[in-house]
Amino acid sequence: xxxxxQLCTPSCRPTPAVQPSTEAPVDRLSQSxxxxxKYLFVTGTALCVFAAARNSITWHIQQFWGVSxxxxxxxxxxxxxxxxxxxxxxxxxxxxxxxxxxxxxxASLFLLVDATGKPAFILRYKVQPExxxxxxxxxxxxxxxxxxxxxxxxxxxxxxxxxxLFVWRGVEFTPELPTFQWVMVELxxxxxxxxxxxxxxxRMLHHPALYKHVHKVHHEWNAPxxxxxxxxxxxxxxxxxxxxxxLGPLLMGSHIATVWLWFIIALFSSIxxxxxxxxxxxxxxxxxxxxxxxxxxxxxxxxxxxxxHGTDNLFRASKAYQRHFLLLCWTPVTQQxxxxxxxxxx
Numbered sequence: 237x238x239x240x241x242q243l244c245t246p247s248c249r250p251t252p253a254v255q256p257s258t259e260a261p262v263d264r265l266s267q268s269x270x271x272x273x274k275y276l277f278v279t280g281t282a283l284c285v286f287a288a289a290r291n292s293i294t295w296h297i298q299q300f301w302g303v304s305x306x307x308x309x310x311x312x313x314x315x316x317x318x319x320x321x322x323x324x325x326x327x328x329x330x331x332x333x334x335x336x337x338x339x340x341x342x343a344s345l346f347l348l349v350d351a352t353g354k355p356a357f358i359l360r361y362k363v364q365p366e367x368x369x370x371x372x373x374x375x376x377x378x379x380x381x382x383x384x385x386x387x388x389x390x391x392x393x394x395x396x397x398x399x400x401l402f403v404w405r406g407v408e409f410t411p412e413l414p415t416f417q418w419v420m421v422e423l424x425x426x427x428x429x430x431x432x433x434x435x436x437x438x439r440m441l442h443h444p445a446l447y448k449h450v451h452k453v454h455h456e457w458n459a460p461x462x463x464x465x466x467x468x469x470x471x472x473x474x475x476x477x478x479x480x481x482x483l484g485p486l487l488m489g490s491h492i493a494t495v496w497l498w499f500i501i502a503l504f505s506s507i508x509x510x511x512x513x514x515x516x517x518x519x520x521x522x523x524x525x526x527x528x529x530x531x532x533x534x535x536x537x538x539x540x541x542x543x544x545h546g547t548d549n550l551f552r553a554s555k556a557y558q559r560h561f562l563l564l565c566w567t568p569v570t571q572q573x574x575x576x577x578x579x580x581x582x
Contacts, residue, residue, distance in 0.1 A: 309413050312493055316411050323409035326492055327399045328392065334496045336387050339466070339503050346462035346511045351376070360568045361513045363525045367459030368512065379467045386466055386473045394478055406489040414491045426484030426498050427538065433480030435536035439547070441472055442535070460528045465506040505537065514559065514569050522560040526551050
């Protein structure tokens with residue numbers, strides 16, 4: 237992966253297979269330690285923030301809503317009754333509703349800016365400032381229709397089939413929620429299993445035999461936007477979008493409420509990774525945006541397996557890597573880490 241790389245253009249499809257690494261064993265060991273440290277940092281930080289937010293949000297909602305006792309247990313019981321306390325209804329229709337509504341709410345916040353260019357100050361945070369200003373309405377309409385197709389025609393039958401596996405594994409559909417501590421443990425396992433499933437399925441889809449017929453659809457967008465996180469060929473939607481997040485809950489035999497929480501977190505992560513804006517206080521989208529530009533780096537979610545396999549070498553040598561951090565101020569990363577003047581003039 238080292239040395240001069242030939243940059244891909246929109247007509248450069250399918251992408252070439254990643255060349256085997258020729259690094260020395262010591263470099264491979266270093267990559268392994270780097271990948272482990274990266275996983276512990278990413279998951280540890282995310283879970284600490286989630287834990288702190290959970291306690292704070294619970295207290296404020298209890299004060300405002302006037303609910304006595306455990307707010308989360310109370311809320312779950314209300315939702316449990318809405319779905320008739322029926323495991324099949326909870327798993328199939330509950331999962332579709334609980335994932336689809338948050339997806340469109342959050343994706344629409346970015347879509348509004350993409351379609352109108354307003355509020356204008358957000359455009360300062362675009363990863364690729366010259367792209368999608370505004371977004372092509374025809375191309376956007378096609379993406380929205382494809383996503384809706386995947387969320388209904390593809391997802392509903394797939395979840396119906398997966399329900400049988402959930403029942404076989406012992407996934408819980410009970411009125412009692414698991415402990416908060418156990419949910420945290422499960423989320424760590426889910427993130428690791430998803431990294432494994434997504435990295436290898438995604439890298440497989442970049443094989444020339446599959447890319448041309450399947451994954452090329454997703455890569456029609458060299459500069460991604462929020463909604464295309466689920467814009468994919470039906471085969472890819474099953475193999476890379478749905479299956480990897482489902483494997484963790486299946487392995488752990490989790491409670492359906494924990495499964496829903498995980499799906500919402502995974503969707504949020506995917507939308508941010510594709511949104512095209514490096515916004516303050518949101519996870520950096522630089523890694524996956526770089527993948528859409530170059531096609532041959534950054535196949536994973538967390539970057540753990542990319543570090544292990546050396547499929548982030550080009551990224552690590554780029555400006556995008558220098559900008560790949562959590563933005564904790566209002567100054568855009570493009571101003572903090574500006575482009576080289578020579579490259580900018582070209």
